[in-house]
Amino acid sequence: MISLNINGKVVKVEAEPDTPLLWVLRDELQMAGTKYGCGAALCGACTVHVDGQPARACVMPASAAVGKRLTTIEAIGATPVGQRVQAAWTEIDVPQCGYCQSGQIMAAVALLRAIPKPSDKDIDQAMSGNICRCGTYPRIRAAIHKAAGQS
Numbered sequence: 001m002i003s004l005n006i007n008g009k010v011v012k013v014e015a016e017p018d019t020p021l022l023w024v025l026r027d028e029l030q031m032a033g034t035k036y037g038c039g040a041a042l043c044g045a046c047t048v049h050v051d052g053q054p055a056r057a058c059v060m061p062a063s064a065a066v067g068k069r070l071t072t073i074e075a076i077g078a079t080p081v082g083q084r085v086q087a088a089w090t091e092i093d094v095p096q097c098g099y100c101q102s103g104q105i106m107a108a109v110a111l112l113r114a115i116p117k118p119s120d121k122d123i124d125q126a127m128s129g130n131i132c133r134c135g136t137y138p139r140i141r142a143a144i145h146k147a148a149g150q151s
Contacts, residue, residue, distance in 0.1 A: 002062050006031075007075035017063035022046045024062045025072060033073035033102045037131070044130030047103035048072050054110040073102035081112050081147070088146035096134035104130050108144050117148050 003012050006029070013028045025031040025048075034057055037045030041056035048057045049071040076082035085108050088094075095101045104127070111118055111126035118126070123141050132140065145151055 002066060004062070004065055004070060005068065006070045007072060007078075008069075013062070015062050018061045020058055021048070021060045021062050021065050021070075022057035025057060031072055031074055035099060035102055037100065037103070042129075042131075043100070044103040044107060045100050047106040047130065049076075049106060049110060052110070052113065054107050071106075073106060076106060076109055079109070081109050084147040085109050085112065085143070088143040092139050092143045092146060094136055094139045094143050096132075096136050100130060100132045100134075104132065104140055108140070108147070111144065112148055117150060118144065 001012050002015050002017065003010060004024070011029065013024055015024050015028060022034060022036060025034050026036070034048055035045040036058060037043035039058050041059040044056070046057040047054050049055070050060070050065060051068050077086050085105055089101070089105060107127055107130050111123065115122050120141060123144050127140060142151070
């Protein structure tokens with residue numbers, strides 16, 4: 001039995017300690033917002049926040065999350081920065097297929113918490129680990145600037 005603090009609630013799950021956090025979220029807790037992309041921490045689709053920092057849930061063992069605060073896309077809109085990012089994403093119409101967007105939003109929120117008024121270089125660097133096969137990068141950058149009040 002593993003006890004995790006996810007989105008402000010403590011939950012207990014039956015999982016092996018080395019089970020990737022992604023599968024605990026998706027299979028055990030039916031939290032399907034965090035996506036599987038590559039399984040090797042290369043694409044960013046599975047990005048969650050661990051103690052406020054972006055992390056790849058596909059390679060993080062569930063046991064490594066014990067005692068930490070986890071935030072998923074399901075709760076990011078409850079934060080002021082998350083609300084601004086989600087509103088900007090909608091206003092600029094960022095998603096095309098949408099598959100990568102939960103990871104993109106999680107990375108964008110972490111960036112804006114660290115750098116409230118990011119430059120294009122800051123955005124490109126922070127978002128470089130998140131792949132969008134549809135190529136919506138210009139809209140992602142514009143939405144981050146908008147969420148930062150820089151549009």
